[in-house]
Amino acid sequence: MKYDICIVGSGAGASPVAYTLAKAGAKVLVLEKGPWLTEKEFYKDELAISLRDAYNPSLSDERHVIEEEYERENGTSFWQGESTENSGWSFWNGNVVGGSSNFMSGYFHRLKPVDFKLKSTFGEVDGANVEDWPISYEEMEPFYTMVDEQVGVSGKVVDHPHQEPRSNPFPYPPIAEHPVSSWIDKAATELGYHPMPVPRAVLSQPAMGRRSCEYSGYCSSYGCSSGAKGSARAALLNHAVATGNLTIKPNAKVFNIASNATGEITGIEFYDTKGNKQKALADIYVVACQAVETSRLLLASKGPKFPNGLANNNGQVGKNLVFSAGGTGSGDFDFGQLSEAQIAQLTAVGPFVNRALQDWYEIEDTAFNGINKKGRAKGGTIDFLFHQNPIARAMGSQYGDDDELVWGEELKANLTQEFTTYRTLRFEVFNDWMPTDDCFVALDDEVTDKWGDPVAKVRIGYHEQDLKVGEYLAAKAETVLTQLGATNVSSSVSSYPPTNLMAGGCRFGNDPATSVLNKNCQAHEVDNLYVTDGSFMPTGGSVPYTYTIYANSFRVAEHIKQRWQRSVKV
Template identity: 30%
Template sequence: MTTPKKFSLNDDSVVVIVGSGAGGGTLANELAQKGINCVILEAGKHYTQADIDNDEWGMFNKISWLDKRISAGGWHHTKTYPGLPAWIVKGVGGSSVHWAGLALRFQPHEFKTRSTYGEQAGTQVMDWPVDYAEMAPFYDLAEKKLGVTGSAASGLPMLPENNHYKVIAAGARKIGYKNIVRPMAINSQAYQHRPGCQQIGFCMQGCKIGAKWSTLYADIPEALGTGKVELRPQSMALRIEHDAQGKATGVLYADKNGKQHFQKARIVCVAGNSIESPRLLLNSASSMFRDGLANSSGQVGRNYMNHATAAAASIYEKPVYMYRGTSLAAVVADEARHDASRGFNGGYYLEGLSLGLPFMAAFMQPGGWGRDFTSAIDLYDHMTCVWVCGEDQAMADNRITLHATEKDQYGLPVPVVTKTYTANDDRLASHGLKQWRALSEAVGAKRVIDMPPYPASHNMGTNRMSEKARDGVVNRHGQAHDIKNLFVSDGSQFTSSGACNPTLTIVALAIRQAGFIENAMKRRDL
């Protein structure tokens, strides 16, 4: 393996990428394969396969981003999780370490929500400046990279059907559902130098053997192997600097000892998730950019989306053992369509998502106890579990802001995550819970328990794409409208959330963005 190159802090020819998850890690590898030098600044530690345990609670405490954040607004998290609005990873690989592996594509109408739904009072619903036809070939490339089961691009067969799948699928068919899918970025057999899944379970917080795709053990090692990339873990980006013409010149960051360094750059790509990315831009305010970098529109931090969600557990007479096998089983896609006759815009997936026992205990009744709770948790091995994952509409006041006085360990203002659900969100989630109950009871569930939604793991928007600079932060390539050599490379560039898990789309956008950057560099436009 090629020894990774060490770049000088004064090397202004490199692309500096902030974050190493699905967006940043993929972008770094794609650029490296094209011969482009990159420096990755990752705030978290560099974990290895040896650090991953089949203990989801232990892994939560090891890898989660637990720096202080504040939940605000009208959502349930202000009471249930006031200091943990988001459930994501602080470490190399980012939240590609923590995900169930579901790799769904946006539907065509989800790129064009304004055109499809019309004007929605109180929202900022807007069409993406790209459409499904343009994204389709990049979805193919992403599915091939990730090894998505059932995809023609990868050629991988489906994973085995565990008990959790069989119970949910049987209930779905009994109430008339037909579209039960499982496009998983978990190898069903050896693929891309990664082993096939061994069905050992408890893998949402990291895959012990590496069968589930993550940039941690896929794209990052490949990128380092080119000799074109330097990875700097425990390097927290503090601000992006610019010159007198407004061009980004590099990133100021703090290392693990708190010492500050400035890495010069030809191009800066921000891929720190939908909380940290706008936070970095807002913290980079200057006399030229008084409201934050790339924020002439006032849209940085706005339109935060995390899906309209709900959760429930169903208890059966006999054991199900939902935890045996991959964390995510059957996915019922029949309700993902847009059908306004149901009383809401957009759609949702019923995702059979098993939770480990500690998570189930923590999430079923946060902070509570009592007979209802204990009688349910005693039957953990008799449960099935669902996560309703539906489209969340963009609202300007759902946003990331900086706390006026409270600072974190880096001396940066603590981010405040403000979120209030719309009536559309509430109707969608209620419909999903009703359908789950019908599905479960159709196959003999004796008890169905609605649960409060978990902390957000699908974080989108806050630096959205727009055709016109006044409406968003970046253009159709993730390039800042205001600053030519500044890019956003993560889910914060999403214009709408769609109903599907965002990872596949983040990867597809990163592949597409890498091609744009390469061509622009060749033309000397960047």
């Protein structure tokens, strides 16, 4: 059967296209490499999540090669790759219907107008490939609103120095807050900061056939058993399937997008559940299987017109991969220094902390003299949180002061101390990962997956400004914890990428020589090919990416819908 639209992937980048086109009456096929799980499979199994990585492929079957930079004794450097099968460092984020959106925390901060024009606002950065976006915040804003309504975003708009323009309030009130949120409000305000509630892609009340949040405390990395979390599957694909126009094929591993001598796509080739090769045909093709795997698929899809990979005659596919820079920090609250009422508040389980700071989304500080315009740099976001899950909290208790494993009474004492004598409040910092020539996706020459296909080789070079901005923001977050009276306040900003926050590799732009896609996320070189996951982003911004991926996919879906409707009329 030939479809109107064939989509590779089923996450936040794919689902708005499937939803919009299926609702419009088009026949849509979604090819998803993982299984089709539902709420009944998403029970709160800590061992499955914390220790077994249950919703991702085995690294012995599907791996990546990660290239890191090493220094020689003479001061020169070199890049060395290692298979993740050997390192155990997984770059997978949820291979199931709905993708990684099933397992997100759902922090839904919008990008701000400045994120769309970093180069023109701050100027060039030596050693970085910063470019303005070919669209503006004003063009994206209606689609953020669409996400609020269709995916379901709970929140409250408050004034703060970098509040972005909004055309509508959030459609759902904020989710319940942990008592410590009011502590953060007081401490941050005393310091002259502007704390804000975090918008969440979690329903605070029943809607759209989904239950509201049940405050189990198991959210980040866990599938949602109530359907409250705005995953692509629960929020969009379920409704799209109900139209009768969407077909989802789970356990379908796409390995090639075939094309002919004129560059026309002739079908998408995939392995079915039995390992047999199959081919899907459509008029329009959409790739949305997350940044690394999307680049890998295009690079692997060679044809007569594209010997270096589909839509890659300019050599830009896989280039300018970005993650999210920043780091984490924490402070401890010793129960011996608190009243019983304070301890009761601090140890409450279930509600979210849900507090953020964006006072330094744009930094004006002499510490940044020489970076871009004098004393100015793009900053970022600070989010506060608890690690509520017992196994996650217990990790580390199995080691003694000498970093040797302990057991018996000593292990019991460590666990008792962890769970009964103090509580740790944490924060995360999000800031821009500068796109550079040393962060990209290629195909590995030697390592293959279980089907015999070359795996993605990912070079993870970073820019020094990533660390400088991250450290600046972490220091600000530490002042809040100190003001709260926390002890053991510390932070860590790393050059290693958070593998759940990736974008770029197929950036969009107006110049076909320096970008893969045009402003509508349509390939410059392939008329009926679109890329709608985070790959399109030239820069990542200073917030988690899922909200923006959803919004952009809704934007592109409208363009594809109009194109399809014109073709039907003809």
